[in-house]
Amino acid sequence: MLTVQGLTRCFGQVRAVDGISFEVRDGEIFGLLGPNGAGKTTTISMISGVLAPDAGQVLVDGVDIWERPKQVKRMLGVVPQEVAVYEDLTGRDNLVFWASLYGLKGADRRRAIDEALERVGLADRADDRVRDYSGGMKRRLNLSMGLIHAPKFLLLDEPTVGIDPQARLAILDVVREVARGGTTVLYTTHYMDEAEKLCDRMAIIDRGEILASGTLDELTRLAGEGDVLRVSGSFGAEDLRGKIAGIDGVEISRIGDGFALLSVVPEGPGLAQLLPRLLDGEAGIDDVSIQRSNLESVFIALTGRALRD
Ligand SMILES: Nc1ncnc2c1ncn2[C@@H]1O[C@H](COP(=O)(O)OP(=O)(O)OP(=O)(O)O)[C@@H](O)[C@H]1O
Numbered sequence: 036m037l038t039v040q041g042l043t044r045c046f047g048q049v050r051a052v053d054g055i056s057f058e059v060r061d062g063e064i065f066g067l068l069g070p071n072g073a074g075k076t077t078t079i080s081m082i083s084g085v086l087a088p089d090a091g092q093v094l095v096d097g098v099d100i101w102e103r104p105k106q107v108k109r110m111l112g113v114v115p116q117e118v119a120v121y122e123d124l125t126g127r128d129n130l131v132f133w134a135s136l137y138g139l140k141g142a143d144r145r146r147a148i149d150e151a152l153e154r155v156g157l158a159d160r161a162d163d164r165v166r167d168y169s170g171g172m173k174r175r176l177n178l179s180m181g182l183i184h185a186p187k188f189l190l191l192d193e194p195t196v197g198i199d200p201q202a203r204l205a206i207l208d209v210v211r212e213v214a215r216g217g218t219t220v221l222y223t224t225h226y227m228d229e230a231e232k233l234c235d236r237m238a239i240i241d242r243g244e245i246l247a248s249g250t251l252d253e254l255t256r257l258a259g260e261g262d263v264l265r266v267s268g269s270f271g272a273e274d275l276r277g278k279i280a281g282i283d284g285v286e287i288s289r290i291g292d293g294f295a296l297l298s299v300v301p302e303g304p305g306l307a308q309l310l311p312r313l314l315d316g317e318a319g320i321d322d323v324s325i326q327r328s329n330l331e332s333v334f335i336a337l338t339g340r341a342l343r344d
């Protein structure tokens with residue numbers, strides 16, 4: 036189990052991580068979901084022992100990483116947000132270098148490297164120089180480096196940023212498989228769909244604080260039972276407000292000129308009254324979409340902002 040208690044880190048006036056606590060249970064994939072600047076990387080850096088906290092504790096199987104760094108670091112695999120590979124070396128030689136840092140030698144090292152390459156689907160490109168890899172391949176190599184010593188805990192910091200959807204799916208599959216093999220995973224992301232599809236439990240982090248945590252079901256309940264209606268076009272906020280006024284079961288979650296998010300009670304009469312008013316052709320509305328309550332509505336309910344702002 037990985038336990039974070041009251042973890043805090045400031046940079047000058049910025050409270051990058053402000054007294055956060057959570058637990059990652061054995062065998063689960065735990066997500067840390069938050070927008071840019073939320074404090075995800077700062078958190079991962081403190082858990083992995085590369086950045087000293089101002090306050091708080093990180094316990095890995097009950098052992099404080101800052102008291103016994105050597106013992107604890109052996110249990111951790113870390114996949115940093117910035118890809119950290121040597122472009123002039125081959126994929127395999129990057130792994131040889133990395134495996135050696137963990138004291139792996141000879142046949143054990145060869146086996147570990149072959150397994151890691153196989154796992155991330157790079158076996159056939161292992162002897163090409165990394166310089167010639169695609170962005171997705173570099174990301175996969177970065178991931179294999181975190182796996183090379185078969186860590187008990189894997190910490191992944193936004194491992195799918197900047198790559199195409201197919202490469203993204205490949206990485207998510209590897210993470211799932213690693214978790215199925217018994218490794219406990221801490222996964223940071225700003226993609227709601229990744230957190231929804233991948234994580235057993237998650238915490239929503241914003242401006243250095245954890246706003247809520249739990250399973251997807253537990254979290255979506257926080258946003259209420261309403262469906263989310265997303266409206267966009269060239270309308271003015273006040274005009275739209277006027278159109279919505281007085282309809283039962285419809286609430287404004289967020290509104291601006293040309294954009295609104297509404298919460299609508301499912302199967303209530305509100306939607307039937309609302310839609311004709313929105314779609315009368317003169318309302319300046321180009322697009323209306325409806326979705327069930329999801330992590331984005333939770334984030335809006337908790338912060339008043341959209342996650343992608
Ligand atoms: N070394 C540093 N020096 C000064 N400020 C920092 C440093 N590292 C992080 N910060 C600040 O701390 C806050 C949290 O940053 P952090 O990198 O942890 O966020 P993040 O959630 O990882 O964001 P992103 O999704 O963009 O990677 C931000 O306001 C950032 O500017």
Ligand SMILES: [Mg+2]
Nearest residue numbers: 075076077116
């Ligand atoms: Mg980051």
